[in-house]
Amino acid sequence: MNFDRFVVTFFVPIICLAPSVKPQTCQKNCGSVPVKYPFGTGPGCGDIRFQSYVTCNNQQQLTFSTHSGCYPITSIDYNKQIMFISDPSMSTCFCSQPSKGFSLDWNAPFSFHDDTVFALLDCSSSSSPIYKSMVDANVSNHFPLCDAQGADVCKTLYSCQAISSRVNVVPGSSCCVYTPVDLGPSFEMDLEKLQCSSYSGLYGFNGQEFNPGAWSYGVAIKYKFSFDNDYPEMCAHCEKSNGICGYSGPYNSYVCYCPNGVNTSSDCFFGSAWSISSRIFPRQTGMMFIYGTAWLFILLAIV
Structure with a gap:
């Protein structure tokens, strides 16, 4: 018996899961400072480990917080992973004032x-x-904090009118320059305990070691993404697709926030496809179920 060729059409429902949609809250800038991973402009943005230290306030000022205070972030070098901050209480060649330290x-x-x-x-x-x-440098657990080569820095700073007019430049008081490594593992500089009235921080002489008016005043701080300091690959893909890296959910899982308001676990190239679907099916909320018709052609030839 021969059967003519025939086509059988099946209507099969297809279920597509779309990422949940939420208003875009993460921004790429805070004021004039670009904000990229691992930092963020609000909760859920960037890396959660940095959330409590680097924030964008209501005045669009990116700030760095420690137990000693809150400090404006002037710039960030993302290639070298260096953050530059200023301390309004520190002394410079143009202004001298009391400080608690940093x-x-x-x-x-x-x-x-x-x-x-x-x-x-x-x-x-x-x-x-x-x-x-x-004095007790030869005794166990004691070491000199002042850098002998820092005498020129002290002398040059004390030549500034703002500093020399305020501090006691007499034998009973002095200036001590030391590098951050001498702060020890706690990174603590308590001027009250050290019995100093103020401090000056700088991270560059700009080729003018004897012109304190041209120095870069502030504090340069290094940061690390993780123990091995590898940039997360998923985050790199997210940023290349014009997204912003963040986290969400009870387990603070990775999320890529896209400009169209969609957040995905991949990148914004993936999210764009769902954005089109959301406009076609406006009733979808969160997970979107799309029931379409799939045509399945089966050609049977029985001889």
């Missing part, structure tokens, strides 16, 4: 950059623990 949280993913130099001003040479450590 410290990093010991358990935070930050450390001082090697170019950062601290000059402690108006320190008591008779009772400050800095000079006691120098």
Whole structure:
């Protein structure tokens, strides 16, 4: 028996799962400072480990927070992973004022950059623990904090009218320059305990070592993504697709926030397809079920 060729058509429902849609809250800039991973402009943006340290306030000022205070972030070098901050209480060649000091949280993913130099001003040479450590340098657990090569920095800073007119440039007080490594593993600079009235931080002389008016004042801070410091591959794809890396859900899972308001677990190239579907099917909310018709052609030839 021969059967003519025939076509059988099946109507099969196809279920497509679309990412949930939420208003875009993560921004690429905070004021004039570009914001990229691992930092973010609000909750759910960037890396959760950095969320409590780097924030964008209501005045669109990107700030860095530690237990010693909150400090404006002036710029970020994402290629070298260096963040530059300013401390309104620090002394410069143009302004001198009392300060409590500056410290990093010991358990935070930050450390001082090697170019950062601290000059402690108006320190008591008779009772400050800095000079006691120098006297007892040969005793166990004591070491000199002042850098002998920092004398020129102190001398140059004390030539500034703003500083020399305020500090006590007399034998009973002095200036001590030391590099961040001397702060120890706690990264603590408590000027009250060190018996110094103020400090100056700088991270560059700009080729003019004897012109303090041209120095770069502030603090340069290094940061790391993780232990091996590898840039997350998923985040790199997200940013290449014009998205913003973030996290969401009870487990703080990775999310790529896209300009069209869609968030995906992939990138915005993937999210664009769902954006088109959402306009065709406006009733979808969160997960979207699309029932279409799939044509399945089966050609049977029985001889």
